[in-house]
Amino acid sequence: MDAILTIKGLEKSFGAHRILAGVALDVFPSDVVSIIGASGSGKTTLLRCVDLLEEFQGGEIRLDSEMLGYRISGSQRRRLSGRELARQRARIGMVFQSYNLFPHLTALRNVMLGLTKVRGLPNAEARGRAEHWLDRVGLADRRDRYPSALSGGQQQRVAIARALAMEPRLLLLDEVTSALDPELVQEVLLTVRSLAEAGTTMLIVTHEMRFARQVSTRTVFMDAGAIVESGRPEDLFGAPKTKRLADFLANVSH
Amino acid sequence: MGKFLTVFDSASSALAAAFAMTVGISAAAVAGGILLGLVIGLALTYGGRVLALPFRAVVDIVRGTPVLVLILASYYMPAGLGVSPGPVTAGVAALTIFCAAHIAETLRGALLAIPAAQTDAARAIGLTFGKTLGYVLLPQALRQIAPNLVNTAVEIVKASSLLSAIGVGELLLTTQEIIGRSFLTMEFYALVGLLYLAVNLSISAGGWWLEHRFRLR
Numbered sequence: 001m002d003a004i005l006t007i008k009g010l011e012k013s014f015g016a017h018r019i020l021a022g023v024a025l026d027v028f029p030s031d032v033v034s035i036i037g038a039s040g041s042g043k044t045t046l047l048r049c050v051d052l053l054e055e056f057q058g059g060e061i062r063l064d065s066e067m068l069g070y071r072i073s074g075s076q077r078r079r080l081s082g083r084e085l086a087r088q089r090a091r092i093g094m095v096f097q098s099y100n101l102f103p104h105l106t107a108l109r110n111v112m113l114g115l116t117k118v119r120g121l122p123n124a125e126a127r128g129r130a131e132h133w134l135d136r137v138g139l140a141d142r143r144d145r146y147p148s149a150l151s152g153g154q155q156q157r158v159a160i161a162r163a164l165a166m167e168p169r170l171l172l173l174d175e176v177t178s179a180l181d182p183e184l185v186q187e188v189l190l191t192v193r194s195l196a197e198a199g200t201t202m203l204i205v206t207h208e209m210r211f212a213r214q215v216s217t218r219t220v221f222m223d224a225g226a227i228v229e230s231g232r233p234e235d236l237f238g239a240p241k242t243k244r245l246a247d248f249l250a251n252v253s254h
Numbered sequence: 255m256g257k258f259l260t261v262f263d264s265a266s267s268a269l270a271a272a273f274a275m276t277v278g279i280s281a282a283a284v285a286g287g288i289l290l291g292l293v294i295g296l297a298l299t300y301g302g303r304v305l306a307l308p309f310r311a312v313v314d315i316v317r318g319t320p321v322l323v324l325i326l327a328s329y330y331m332p333a334g335l336g337v338s339p340g341p342v343t344a345g346v347a348a349l350t351i352f353c354a355a356h357i358a359e360t361l362r363g364a365l366l367a368i369p370a371a372q373t374d375a376a377r378a379i380g381l382t383f384g385k386t387l388g389y390v391l392l393p394q395a396l397r398q399i400a401p402n403l404v405n406t407a408v409e410i411v412k413a414s415s416l417l418s419a420i421g422v423g424e425l426l427l428t429t430q431e432i433i434g435r436s437f438l439t440m441e442f443y444a445l446v447g448l449l450y451l452a453v454n455l456s457i458s459a460g461g462w463w464l465e466h467r468f469r470l471r
Contacts, residue, residue, distance in 0.1 A: 053374055082383050090380025100375035104393050114379035117389055159375075166379055 003028050004064060004169055004201055005050065011058030012045060012225075019045045021225040022059065027170065030199040034212035034233070037222035038248060043205040044097075046222070047172045050203065051094045052085050063091060063169060090118050093163030097175040099155040101147040107134060107158045108143040111165045119166070133161040137191050153184030157191055164195070171195070173204045177211075189215075209252055213237050221245045261436045262445075265428075272428035273449060275342075279424060280411045280453070282346050287353025287410070288403065294354055295361030296387075309358070316355035321413045324348040329420040345417035353410050360402045364395035397468060404461030408454045415450075425449060 005027040012020035020042050027033055035043045048054040050061055052069045061068040068088050071078050080088070101110050108130050115126035134143050137157040147155050156176055163171060173192065177185045189211050196202065196215050206212050212219055212233060219233040223244050229236055240246040262269075297309045316324065328351075329344035339347070368391055376386040418427035429446040433439050 051378055053377060086377070086380050086382040089377055092378075094374075094378040096371060096375065096378075098371055100369075100371045102372065102375070102390055102394075104397060113389060114381070117385050118380040162379065 001028055002065070004031075005203070006062040006065075007046075007050070007059070008061075009059035010046070010049060010056055010061065012042075012049060012054065012056040019225050020049070020056065023222075023225070023227055024059075025220065025227065025230075027201060027203055029201055031218060032196045032200075032202045032204065032216045033218045033220060034204045034206055034216035035220045035222055036206065036209065036212055036248070038251075041222040042225040043222050044174055047094070047174050047203065047205055050170075051092055051172055052089050053094075055079060063088070086118075090114070090166060091169050093166055093168035093171040095156070095159050095163050095171070095173045095176050097178050099147070099152070099159045099179070101155050101158055101162070103147050106144050106146055107139060107150065107161075110147070110158055111162045114162065114166050129165055130161070133165045134158070136164070137161045138187075151184060152180045153187045156180065156188050160188075160191055160195075164200075169201065171200055171202045173202060173206070175205050175207060177206070177208060207252070209237070209249070221248065223248070257436070258438055258441045261432065261438060265432045268428055268432070269425075272423055272425045275423055276411070276414050276425040276450075277453060279342070279346055279349065279414045279417065279422070280407070283349035283353055283410050283414070284407045286346070286350040287406070288357055290350060290354035291357025292361060294358035295365070298358055298362045299365045300387075313355045313358055316351055317359065321348070321352050322416050322419060324352055325416055325420060341417070341420040341422045345414075345420060345422050349410055349413060349417075352413065353406055356406050356409075357399070357403065360399045360406075361395060364398040365391060367398070368394055400461065400465050400468075404458060407457050407461075411450065411453050411457065 003026040005025070007023055007025040010020050010023040012018075023042070023046060025033070035046065037043050045054060049056045050068070055069070060070070066088070069080060069085065071080055079085075101107075102113065105113065108127070111130035111133055112123075112126045115121045115129055116123060119126075121129070131140065131143065134140050137160055139154060139157055139161070142150060142154060142158075147158070150158065160176075176192070177188050180188065185208070189208065192202070192204070192211075193215050204212070204216065214233075216233050218230065219236045220230040221228050221236060221240075221242075221244075228242055229240065229245050236245065237249065240249060294309050294313065297305045298313065299306075301309065325345055325348040328348040329339070329341060332339055332344070372390055372394070373386060376390040381389065414424055415426040417424050418430070421427070425446055429442050433442050436442070
């Protein structure tokens with residue numbers, strides 16, 4: 001089986017500060033890969049590089065073997081044009097920590113925007129698909145609400161529907177429960193779990209260790225911009241091979 | 255009162271024409287100013303140094319100059335270059351630029367105040383920069399600056415009275431001519447004040463309606 005996403009030797013710095021130091025990772029169809037690690041370890045930056053929201057200096061990312069973000073011509077490495085970047089981004093879904101819904105649009109219109117303006121679907125068809133996805137995340141009855149009239153958990157589920165409606169090859173989730181009140185975390189996690197069970201390929205950055213353990217097919221531990229350990233969640237959580245992972249797990253479980 | 259009614263009666267068609275002139279000048283300047291202001295505002299925000307710098311200079315000069323000076327300059331300065339725009343053209347041009355400079359600046363502020371996360375979200379679903387601007391950023395920025403647009407329109411209506419200085423037959427100049435013939439100073443200044451007030455209250459009411467029609471958040 002071919003990988004959907006292939007990351008090789010990914011390097012990223014902000015000035016002299018090295019954020020990613022040679023990350024390599026393959027994601028296969030229906031994989032749910034959770035990335036754990038302390039804040040500042042480069043997890044979010046990794047996702048942002050994959051979604052082409054950040055430039056990176058070295059290595060490569062491929063989606064279905066197509067190189068993302070850059071073109072190599074001879075020895076030159078060039079960032080793609082805005083239009084090409086947009087085309088590639090439309091094949092990857094991303095859900096953010098702070099939901100980032102468009103406040104001037106209703107839930108339904110938030111989900112429809114990409115369908116009409118990126119996919120070019122007629123309004124009626126886009127509406128039908130958007131309603132389907134809002135129903136999928138359990139918010140069919142909230143479709144005409146503006147984001148400000150939705151709870152954090154509901155907003156995050158709309159954001160998930162917005163990403164899924166584009167039928168991405170890969171869904172990136174960046175700490176999607178971190179901004180939520182504790183009592184709202186569960187509804188979002190249940191939504192993500194049902195996506196995992198339906199075979200959605202996902203790359204998840206999370207601080208919810210128990211969730212990572214339950215939902216993922218593979219867990220990756222990052223530290224200082226590199227992947228330190230990776231494998232089955234029960235192995236990483238049950239028997240960490242490195243001291244860094246053992247220390248991290250000891251810290252997060254108190 | 256009897257004399258006022260007689261004078262009013264004989265001057266009513268001149269007043270109506272002057273009122274139409276004031277409304278027309280203001281509407282043209284506000285419409286042109288909004289369009290031009292949007293373009294300049296976008297150039298200031300996203301134009302990079304090459305595009306932003308000249309526009310920045312124009313906006314700062316216009317905003318730092320009294321409107322009357324702008325009006326006189328746009329009427330008399332072209333004559334030095336051998337072009338002579340009529341007073342109405344010159345006056346509308348000056349008001350348009352004045353309006354555009356203010357709108358450009360408020361638009362820039364509103365665009366910069368939108369969290370970068372909105373742009374991330376728009377890009378994440380595959381919108382190009384142009385579509386991000388058109389469907390995500392501008393709709394939010396325009397809602398934000400709507401009260402400012404109303405204020406600017408009111409300012410323009412008031413500033414249009416300055417066009418009397420270059421001989422445009424708008425409300426103030428026409429009123430002054432009527433007063434010059436009739437000496438009914440109190441009555442006609444009160445009347446012209448009420449007419450300006452009526453226009454501006456209508457603008458405010460229209461703005462209020464628009465704000466509620468296109469609700470924010």
